[in-house]
Structure formats: structure tokens, C-alpha cells
Amino acid sequence: MSTLSRRATVALPLALPALLLARAARAAVVLPERITQGALVTGRADPGTRLTFEGKAVRVAPNGVFAFGLGRDAGAQAALGIVSPDGRREEHGFAVAPRQWSIQRLNGLPGRMVTPDAEALARIRAEQERLNAARRTDTAIPHFAEGFAWPAEGPISGVYGSQRILNGEPRAPHLGLDIAVPVGTPLRAAAGGRVTLAEDLYFTGNTMLIEHGHGVTTLYAHMSRLDLREGESVPRGGVIGLSGATGRVTGPHLHLGLFWLSTSVDPRLVLP
Structure with missing residues (x-):
């Protein structure tokens, strides 16, 4: 799982890539490492976080669990809109892996x-x-x-x-x-x-x-x-x-x- 969090409560191994360290300053949202076309994406956010995907509200459970879906023909890039519990707005872009269809x-x-x-x-x-x-x-x-x-x-x-x-x-x-x-x-x-x-x-x-x-x-x-x-x-x-x-x-x-x-x-x- 990839983690986006501004809370650095656990020491990170020195071998972690710089990208992951940079993500530590962002809102706490966890997504799968690999997301493909046609995927039901499940993740976790800080309770109280508000999310949107492609103009649709993404419901976040009291424990932070959420889900959203990518269609068969989803593009190579997508983005999740995030409003933190403190009201700060940001956007998290992620890659969408293509698939071959029969x-x-x-x-x-x-x-x-x-x-x-x-x-x-x-x-x-x-x-x-x-x-x-x-x-x-x-x-x-x-x-x-x-x-x-x-x-x-x-x-x-x-x-x-x-x-x-x-x-x-x-x-x-x-x-x-x-x-x-x-x-x-x-x-x-x-x-x-x-x-x-x-x-x-x-x-x-x-x-x-x-x-x-x-x-x-x-x-x-x-x-x-x-x-x-x-x-x-x-x-x-x-x-x-x-x-x-x-x-x-x-x-x-x-x-x-x-x-x-x-x-x-x-x-x-x-x-x-």
C-alpha cells in the first residue's frame, strides 16, 4: 500500500525512496500501490476526510475506509480530490495501469x-x-x-x-x-x-x-x-x-x- 501522511510518528527506513518521503507531508490517504483499468479501489483516510473522484463524492466511513471505481477505458492518469479534516484541499494523482481486452x-x-x-x-x-x-x-x-x-x-x-x-x-x-x-x-x-x-x-x-x-x-x-x-x-x-x-x-x-x-x-x- 502507498501511504500519504503528514504524521511522521514512526521512523522511516533510510532506504525508502524520496517520493515516499515527500508524500509524508500530505493528507493521510492510503491507496493500493498498483491500480488498473476496471479496478474497484479500496483505501483508508483520516476519519473526517472528504473525498471526490471524477466529480462524484466518495463516502468515507467513520473508521476511514472508502471505495471508488475505475472504468474499463480509464485513462493513464487519474486524481482523487481530498479535503482534510482541517479543511485543507489537495489533489492526489495516481497512475492507472492499462489492460488488454479479448x-x-x-x-x-x-x-x-x-x-x-x-x-x-x-x-x-x-x-x-x-x-x-x-x-x-x-x-x-x-x-x-x-x-x-x-x-x-x-x-x-x-x-x-x-x-x-x-x-x-x-x-x-x-x-x-x-x-x-x-x-x-x-x-x-x-x-x-x-x-x-x-x-x-x-x-x-x-x-x-x-x-x-x-x-x-x-x-x-x-x-x-x-x-x-x-x-x-x-x-x-x-x-x-x-x-x-x-x-x-x-x-x-x-x-x-x-x-x-x-x-x-x-x-x-x-x-x-
């Missing part, structure tokens, strides 16, 4: 699934508004800080960031992790939290969103059964329903998404 081609899909008709498009737009509202949920308890667990075990059939070409037409990047499990496999909450959406959607079929505090949300798609309703709480590892093949799929699997507010990040980076 290309997947799927052919022979029914035309109505590749290019939805007008009625389906209206449904898709309305559902997207509900998804956006659910992803804006930002509650105070940082369940995400307890860590994440696999919701199911199986072969990885799709990765975050890959671009799919459907019947020869390039589509938006795949922003989730696909786990190939048979229909009826019990699915478990990757972390504790509260259900913010549980319904049947056009693209993702039976879908559940669980918010884990501070705007960190997981999405579980293509389920055959939803066992929880909106507003219900669930602990990490609690059963939330069964896997399936609902919505737009070519076979049974769980699509696992991870978000910080409206930013989609890579679930694989937080899983053990």
Missing part, C-alpha cells in the same frame, strides 16, 4: 435478440432507468470492506472488458464475469448487503442487485429463481436464488457484475 464472436443468434424491435427497445429503456436508480444507492455501512466471496463455482466462460461481436456486429464491451454453472445451482451473495432490485429484465433475465455500502453493488443475472425481494438484507454467502438461462443467453451461466455507482468494474479483481 474479442469474442458469437454467430447464429436470433435477429430479434441482436436488434430488438420497437416494443422491446421501450422495455429496455425503462429497465435501464430502474437499473441506474438501483446502482445510485449509496448506504453507510461498508460491507464491501469485509471482502468478497465467489457466488458460485464453475468454469469462467466470459471475462470483464471483452468485446462481443454478435452476428458480425460489434457490441458494447462485456462488463462482468460469466461463471458456467448448470441451471438450478444455488447462488450466494458475494458480500453482505441489501437487495436494491430483483426482477425479470429483457437482457439479463431474472436479475438481482445487492448494494454493499458506499455505492458498491453486485449484479446477478440470468437466474432461474429469485429468493429475495427488494429491501431485504443478506449476509455474505447467503443464498439469493438459483442460476439459470433467462434473458439473452446462449447457455446457462451466472453473469456477475460489480459497480461503484454508475461505473462498472471487474469482479474478478476482488474475488479470492
